[in-house]
Amino acid sequence: METALLNIIYLIASVGFIIGLKMLGSPKTARKGNLYAAFGMFLAILGTIFIYPKTAHIEVVGFVYTLIFIAILIGTVIGWGIAKKVEMTKMPELVSFFNGMGGATAALIGLMEFSHNVGHTSKMFMIVAGLVIGSISFSGSMIAWGKLSGKLRKPVRLPKYNILNTLLALVIVAFAAYIIATHVANPVYIYVLFGLALLYGVLFVLPIGGADMPVVISLLNSFTGLAAAFGGFLYDNMAMLTGGILVGSAGTILTVAMTKAMNRSLSAVIFGAFGEGSAATGSGSKIQGNIKEAGPSDAAILLNYANKVIIVPGYGLAVAQAQHVLHELEELLTKKGIDVKYAIHPVAGRMPGHMNVLLAEANVDYDKLVDMDDINNEFANTDVVLVVGANDVVNPAAHNDPSSPIYGMPILDVENAKNIIVNKRSMKPGYAGIENELFYNPKTSMLFGDAKAALTKVVQELKSM
Helix, strand or coil, rough: CCCHHHHHHHHHHHHHHHHHHHHHHCCCCCCHHHHHHHHHHHHHHHHHHHHHHCCCCCCCCCCHHHHHHHHHHHHHHHHHHHHHHHCCCHHHHHHHHHHHHHHHHHHHHHHHCCCCCCCCCCHHHHHHHHHHHHHHHHHHHHHHHHHHHHCCCCCCCCCCCCHHHHHHHHHHHHHHHHHHHCCCHHHHHHHHHHHHHHHHHHHCCCCCCHHHHHHHHHHHHHHHHHHHHHHHHHHHHHHHHHHHHHHHHHHHHHHHHHHHHHHCCCHHHHHHHCCCCCCHHHCCCCCCCCCCCCCHHHHHHHHHCCCEEEEEEEEEHHHHHHHHHHHHHHHHHHCCCCEEEECCCCCCCCCCHHHHHHHHHCCCHHHHHHEHHHHHHHHHHEEEEEEEEEHHHHHHHHHHCCCCCCCCCCCCHHHHHHHHEEEECCCCCCCCCCHHHHCCCEEEEEEEECCHHHHHHHHHHHCCC
16 A cells, blocks of 8 residues: 555655656746656655655654654754755856765765665666766866855866876776675775765866856756665665756756757766866957947947847846846837847856856847747847847857857857847956957947946936937
């Protein structure tokens, strides 16, 4: 009876995960999809705590239940508090941090279950695989969190780091195989493997440049899902297995999509360190031309007499927390009869979907958000493009300069518009560390200043027209 009930609960939980993940694919349904997945996880947790011990003939004393619920309460309070207070600019590092916690959990499962399963080859494989992958995900996610939060600003590139990482990976695989094959019982071995995997996670992410962080986050997310799936196999827990497979496969698909959007192979991301170190030195040809600066009134005049406007948001928009005033600007233009859309590049910001989440917070109509592939043909018929805080994703060097490190990367074809307004704090290069040809285009006017302050002034000017 208990086994049948547990299977039903896990089935409902798995359906919740699947429906939730499907709904996360659209901004319109993402919030509801998150609730579906959370409800599925809630059911899975209840089933595991109250019913699973009976099916596995495990006696759980009341004190253990007390500890479990105290831990759940502490985790819920901390997680809820962090998620409620986090600013949109901090969302990418929060995703990395939470993903790292998932990897750490998978690694801890391996450490705890090792001594109980010595001699069981299949279970030892699951334990060792989950521990290694979870440890790499944990330490790698922590390094990604440090990079995204600005705590690890200085690029670190060890001599021959590709060779060093490859050798370390081979050592980990060989040592793990030895532990599984020889049924080693000494726990020191598993802790040594744990330490090596943590070290590899650090060395794996440390050289990777900031421009590749969306790809790295997706890849580490797939690692965490895979580690969780091994835990599901180990415990014969269908909900854990389903959740891990969904996370792992979704992370892998997203990683492939991100690399495709950047026209880079996964190996180039891992071994190339794009956006830092030596990559930035290959900045391409010297740009010739002059910068044309515009004030808020100039920008307002261009926008006011346009028929069609496309807004290109970037990380600078998130930094300035200017999404609400940008939405106000968009609504003001729409009331004037102007067609307004948002052009979304797949890797704009610091994580996949960063701009979508940012604009959704400001209640921007989802139908106005248009993907790169769908909107690039519209720039030629656009009167004004307003670029807010974006840089590398609109740099024509990706098309024009074979010596540029971003050459071949798909970008938003902003240069084809009739007029271009670029809002930036300064002429500082983006994450790729190169100058932007777009800024020197005769059709481009530079609106310098904090996005929130500059756009507020533009809105005020528009209201007076």
